[in-house]
Amino acid sequence: MLRGQVDVDSERCKGCGLCIDACPKDVLDFSGDFNSDGYNYVEFANPEECVGCGFCGMVCPDMALTVYSFEEEEVS
Numbered sequence: 001m002l003r004g005q006v007d008v009d010s011e012r013c014k015g016c017g018l019c020i021d022a023c024p025k026d027v028l029d030f031s032g033d034f035n036s037d038g039y040n041y042v043e044f045a046n047p048e049e050c051v052g053c054g055f056c057g058m059v060c061p062d063m064a065l066t067v068y069s070f071e072e073e074e075v076s
């Protein structure tokens, strides 16, 4: 099963929300905190739902997201 991890560079994020809209799994959300430029940056809010598709990183105009994807063993 493909899983993902997204690191957010909060100082690069401008809070445009494009990545939130692009995510098919509702993983990202606004953090409610503000960076040094006053932007409400996003956070990796629902990590267990991330499938590592990379859509969020592709749409970010500020290269604020780094996406990692990996295979996770199924435990049955």
Ligand code: SF4
Binding pocket: 004, 006, 022, 023, 024, 025, 026, 027, 028, 049, 050, 051, 052, 053, 054, 055, 056, 057, 067
């Ligand atoms: S990698 Fe895909 S599933 Fe994970 S946060 Fe980004 S858009 Fe959502």
Ligand code: SF4
Binding pocket: 012, 013, 014, 015, 016, 017, 018, 019, 020, 041, 042, 059, 060, 061, 062, 063, 064, 065
């Ligand atoms: S697309 Fe990039 S700049 Fe816009 S909210 Fe997401 S991480 Fe921040």
